[in-house]
Amino acid sequence: MFEHVVNKNISLRLTHVTDSEEVYKVIDSSREHLKKWLSWVDLVKSPRDCKYSAYKAMHQYASNNGFQCNVIYKDKIVGKIGLHGIEWSDKSTSIGYWLAEDYQGRGIMTSCCKSLLNMVFDNIKLNIVYIYVAEDNTKSRAIPERLNFKQHGLKKNAQILSGNYVNHIQYVMTRKDWNELNKV
Numbered sequence: 001m002f003e004h005v006v007n008k009n010i011s012l013r014l015t016h017v018t019d020s021e022e023v024y025k026v027i028d029s030s031r032e033h034l035k036k037w038l039s040w041v042d043l044v045k046s047p048r049d050c051k052y053s054a055y056k057a058m059h060q061y062a063s064n065n066g067f068q069c070n071v072i073y074k075d076k077i078v079g080k081i082g083l084h085g086i087e088w089s090d091k092s093t094s095i096g097y098w099l100a101e102d103y104q105g106r107g108i109m110t111s112c113c114k115s116l117l118n119m120v121f122d123n124i125k126l127n128i129v130y131i132y133v134a135e136d137n138t139k140s141r142a143i144p145e146r147l148n149f150k151q152h153g154l155k156k157n158a159q160i161l162s163g164n165y166v167n168h169i170q171y172v173m174t175r176k177d178w179n180e181l182n183k184v
């Protein structure tokens, strides 16, 4: 189980089944905020559901197919970030993330994305990272835009949220662009 330090207040801890109770409490206390943009929230009905997701995440990591991390801010779990699997044929992946409502507005997720992208490009040596965001999700769109991702296209009716189809914007970052634009 790894824990990657982002800065003095933030770290990324590989998802483990032992964190499931705490993760459940965080999701449960931010349901309305999260379900606006994430279709899985209503499926999380008890800590057992978080345990099941954690086992899946542990299997994903063990299968060399990417990983999921809990976002730790000042020793508390406040969100998640991870890779939606790895396409080894073209060395690409996409990333997803969420934060508890009360921890927005401090730059936590932008810093986590930056660290994750450094890992993905430097350690795992992937070439392309995508982020798919609902067209109207301005807070989420601001993250790839802050990190100089290029807007690459629009996928119509990509997700159903609260019974309605929404379009996704596809953002893309290549290893070459990352090294030129964001490496410090």
Ligand SMILES: CC(C)(COP(=O)(O)OP(=O)(O)OC[C@H]1O[C@@H](n2cnc3c(N)ncnc32)[C@H](O)[C@@H]1OP(=O)(O)O)[C@@H](O)C(=O)NCCC(=O)NCCS
Pocket (backbone or CB within 6 Å): 033, 034, 037, 038, 097, 098, 099, 100, 103, 104, 105, 106, 107, 108, 109, 110, 111, 132, 133, 134, 137, 139, 140, 142, 143
């Ligand atoms: C998407 C989500 C993670 C964005 O959270 P966020 O707090 O806006 O993102 P960050 O943690 O990067 O913080 C950025 C905010 O902190 C501010 N900030 C403060 N210090 C900062 C710093 N050092 N660096 C960057 N931003 C900083 C920014 O100005 C911005 O605030 P603003 O929106 O008022 O301009 C969050 O809204 C969320 O979980 N939403 C629900 C789930 C979701 O949509 N997931 C994504 C699906 S694609």
